[in-house]
Amino acid sequence: MKIKFRKERREKQTIIRTILTSLLFTVLALAACGIIIAASGFNPIEVYTKMISKVFFTGRGIRKMLDASLPLMLCSLGVALTFKMNLNNIGAEGQYAMGVIFGGAFAMYGPRIDGFAGILMLAVCCFAGGALWALLCAIPRALWDVNESITTLMLNYIALIILSYLCLGPWKAAGQNVGQTEKLRAGLELPALGGAKVSSGIVIGVVAALIIYMIYKSTTLGYQMSVVRYSQGAARFAGINIKRNIILALVISGGLAGLAGCLQYAGVSQRIMEGMPNNAGYTAIVIAYLSKLNPLAIIIVSILFAGLQNSSATVQVMGVPTQIATMIQGTIMLFVIAGDYFQRYRLIRVKEVES
Amino acid sequence: MKKKVISVLVAATMVVSLFTACGSTSKDSAAADKTKTEDTAEASDKEAKDVSDLVIGEIEYAVVEDGGWAQAMHESMLAACKNLGIDTEKNLLTAEEIAEEDPSLIESTIEEMVDNGADIIFGCSTGYGAVLAEMQEEYPDVVFAQYENDIYENVVEFQIRGYEGEFLAGYLSALMNTESNQFGFCASMDEASVRTALNSYALGAKYGNPDATVQVLWADSWYDLDVEGQNAKTLIDNGIKYMGMEASSPAVPQTCEQNGAFCIGYNINMQPSAPKAVLTSFTWNFAPIFEEIMQQTADGTIKIDTDYYEGGDCAKLADFNADLVPADVQAKVNELKDKIASGEVSVYAGELKDDQGNVLVEEGQVMSDEDILAQDFFVSNVTGGKK
Numbered sequence: 049m050k051i052k053f054r055k056e057r058r059e060k061q062t063i064i065r066t067i068l069t070s071l072l073f074t075v076l077a078l079a080a081c082g083i084i085i086a087a088s089g090f091n092p093i094e095v096y097t098k099m100i101s102k103v104f105f106t107g108r109g110i111r112k113m114l115d116a117s118l119p120l121m122l123c124s125l126g127v128a129l130t131f132k133m134n135l136n137n138i139g140a141e142g143q144y145a146m147g148v149i150f151g152g153a154f155a156m157y158g159p160r161i162d163g164f165a166g167i168l169m170l171a172v173c174c175f176a177g178g179a180l181w182a183l184l185c186a187i188p189r190a191l192w193d194v195n196e197s198i199t200t201l202m203l204n205y206i207a208l209i210i211l212s213y214l215c216l217g218p219w220k221a222a223g224q225n226v227g228q229t230e231k232l233r234a235g236l237e238l239p240a241l242g243g244a245k246v247s248s249g250i251v252i253g254v255v256a257a258l259i260i261y262m263i264y265k266s267t268t269l270g271y272q273m274s275v276v277r278y279s280q281g282a283a284r285f286a287g288i289n290i291k292r293n294i295i296l297a298l299v300i301s302g303g304l305a306g307l308a309g310c311l312q313y314a315g316v317s318q319r320i321m322e323g324m325p326n327n328a329g330y331t332a333i334v335i336a337y338l339s340k341l342n343p344l345a346i347i348i349v350s351i352l353f354a355g356l357q358n359s360s361a362t363v364q365v366m367g368v369p370t371q372i373a374t375m376i377q378g379t380i381m382l383f384v385i386a387g388d389y390f391q392r393y394r395l396i397r398v399k400e401v402e403s
Numbered sequence: 404m405k406k407k408v409i410s411v412l413v414a415a416t417m418v419v420s421l422f423t424a425c426g427s428t429s430k431d432s433a434a435a436d437k438t439k440t441e442d443t444a445e446a447s448d449k450e451a452k453d454v455s456d457l458v459i460g461e462i463e464y465a466v467v468e469d470g471g472w473a474q475a476m477h478e479s480m481l482a483a484c485k486n487l488g489i490d491t492e493k494n495l496l497t498a499e500e501i502a503e504e505d506p507s508l509i510e511s512t513i514e515e516m517v518d519n520g521a522d523i524i525f526g527c528s529t530g531y532g533a534v535l536a537e538m539q540e541e542y543p544d545v546v547f548a549q550y551e552n553d554i555y556e557n558v559v560e561f562q563i564r565g566y567e568g569e570f571l572a573g574y575l576s577a578l579m580n581t582e583s584n585q586f587g588f589c590a591s592m593d594e595a596s597v598r599t600a601l602n603s604y605a606l607g608a609k610y611g612n613p614d615a616t617v618q619v620l621w622a623d624s625w626y627d628l629d630v631e632g633q634n635a636k637t638l639i640d641n642g643i644k645y646m647g648m649e650a651s652s653p654a655v656p657q658t659c660e661q662n663g664a665f666c667i668g669y670n671i672n673m674q675p676s677a678p679k680a681v682l683t684s685f686t687w688n689f690a691p692i693f694e695e696i697m698q699q700t701a702d703g704t705i706k707i708d709t710d711y712y713e714g715g716d717c718a719k720l721a722d723f724n725a726d727l728v729p730a731d732v733q734a735k736v737n738e739l740k741d742k743i744a745s746g747e748v749s750v751y752a753g754e755l756k757d758d759q760g761n762v763l764v765e766e767g768q769v770m771s772d773e774d775i776l777a778q779d780f781f782v783s784n785v786t787g788g789k790k
Contacts, residue, residue: 108514112507112511116505166701223552226503226551228533321503321504323503344608345614354507356506358511364498365498365512367496370466370499371466374500
């Protein structure tokens with residue numbers, strides 16, 4: 049008798065199952081890494097205990113985790129928005145950079161408006177920068193069907209080079225050899241949340257996620273987007289303006305990535321740096337996928353992801369090599385993505401009698 | 404219409420965020436200022452401690468086996484610890500691949516090091532200064548040291564007069580290159596520290612051969628095997644046999660070796676990667692500076708606004724490649740090294756002109772440290788400098 053399995057698509061994906069499967073595969077990933085950690089002479093239980101308790105259960109760890117999650121969250125929200133329409137915006141990295149450039153230009157050359165109005169204008173500038181950069185890909189995609197995966201990706205390099213030029217050139221802080229600007233003037237800094245020393249950017253991130261969730265759930269735009277996703281033909285017959293929706297989705301997506309730059313600039317780093325996006329735009333793609341494009345899940349996943357990235361410091365100071373710290377991150381990602389299969393399908397054992 | 408809706412939403416987001424935030428920033432900085440003043444008052448009566456008990460934090464932007472900058476830093480760190488009897492297995496906390504662009508990660512690293520008892524934290528790449536200066540206010544008992552110009556009052560800053568070593572490298576090339584007046588240089592990004600390496604190499608070549616010209620090619624990247632190799636090949640194809648470099652990969656030495664040309668390595672001793680091409684290498688030796696910072700921290704005598712800008716043995720050439728460099732040439736280079744140390748020869752001495760013909764330093768004068776550190780010019784015998 050042979051034992052065989054047959055896969056069957058699950059009809060419904062419940063939230064509980066999603067969470068449990070993700071947790072299970074995270075544990076499996078940690079177990080797999082544990083073998084390598086043990087092989088390199090460390091006690092995996094000790095490493096994990098310290099890593100998890102430091103990052104997720106100390107005030108400081110949580111604070112850093114929330115700060116680090118901001119750019120990831122905003123970029124993921126943007127990226128997920130385009131994925132919802134079967135558009136691949138790979139350009140969050142560049143849109144982030146462009147957002148920062150526009151924001152920087154406002155902070156340095158714009159009118160000296162401080163406080164709420166100033167921060168609002170800074171945010172609008174950053175949003176506009178990212179949106180404009182995405183528009184460069186949105187128009188060719190909508191009008192001439194130019195593949196947006198390629199154009200958005202290529203524009204990343206251009207935006208990053210412009211950012212690098214500005215940080216090493218005209219915007220470089222006086223007396224420094226580093227590619228970074230002067231500190232943002234205090235009037236434009238995002239205030240910290242009362243006493244907790246967490247940047248209030250987290251509120252903006254959560255509110256943005258809620259707004260997008262509402263757009264999906266209860267606006268015509270959200271409905272049209274989901275129609276376009278499943279069938280362009282159907283959308284056309286229904287009289288939905290596909291071109292407009294494509295442009296809109298990409299532009300908002302770019303704007304959100306630009307806003308990520310704003311939160312990082314005004315909320316966390318206070319300076320613009322050469323290479324500032326630091327791969328947030330690419331990590332965002334993974335986060336969007338792991339969150340199943342759900343804006344509320346994105347909040348959670350990007351916070352956890354940021355914690356995972358920050359844990360590299362704890363692990364390294366214990367003496368574990370950086371390569372292993374990076375490996376833990378990569379393995380968890382890989383396992384959770386693989387676990388997605390078991391959320392969509394169930395395996396059913398088939399008994400076959402040999403004839 | 405839709406755009407209006409979006410801008411209203413953005414506005415709403417900002418309003419919410421501001422309502423929830425309270426004006427704690429100003430209080431915080433006031434508190435920080437207070438601790439700072441208290442700290443400077445206390446600085447003198449810190450307890451002395453045995454130097455071998457120090458716990459040292461080291462923050463690197465790359466892995467320490469990167470074959471370039473981080474490796475040079477790490478080797479200096481190990482040497483300094485060894486000389487002072489510090490157990491590097493136990494008391495040296497090294498964090499690698501800490502991105503300069505990621506303030507949250509830098510802060511987490513510093514806090515982790517402080518939690519593990521770090522007495523000194525070294526920022527080993529230029530981009531950590533701003534965060535280090537902020538964290539010093541939070542942890543006034545920890546000494547923060549950073550590789551950079553003199554910017555922050557509460558951070559020990561250190562740099563090396565790399566131009567001395569690069570000057571020797573240029574001079575060595577000129578002595579070796581008896582057939583031509585042309586020299587090459589493979590540079591990374593157009594930036595002050597890179598210009599320093601290029602200019603001092605060109606000045607050194609000119610010191611050895613008044614007609615020397617240096618053709619520079621740029622990789623426009625801090626690390627790019629392909630472009631660096633291509634640049635070296637292009638120089639060689641144009642008849643250049645001797646070149647200097649400010650690049651981190653072994654591509655330039657290896658390309659030279661394959662094509663019968665010679666170069667001076669950079670950052671670390673690059674002879675192992677191309678033994679038939681590398682005459683010697685310009686190396687960064689931070690060990691003497693690190694040792695002094697560690698010793699003074701242990702004694703409690705350190706002043707946190709100290710700035711180091713050291714030459715001599717800190718900016719030295721690695722051992723000569725004895726198969727390629729004749730003994731008399733070695734002797735001449737060493738002689739020039741002593742002359743620089745004694746002040747008889749000054750690298751940026753007048754009359755010095757830039758590549759546009761403007762006078763940078765008048766006859767009989769020398770350039771100030773500030774101008775040396777912020778080089779925005781190319782000296783007259785450099786061709787291919789960016790405008």
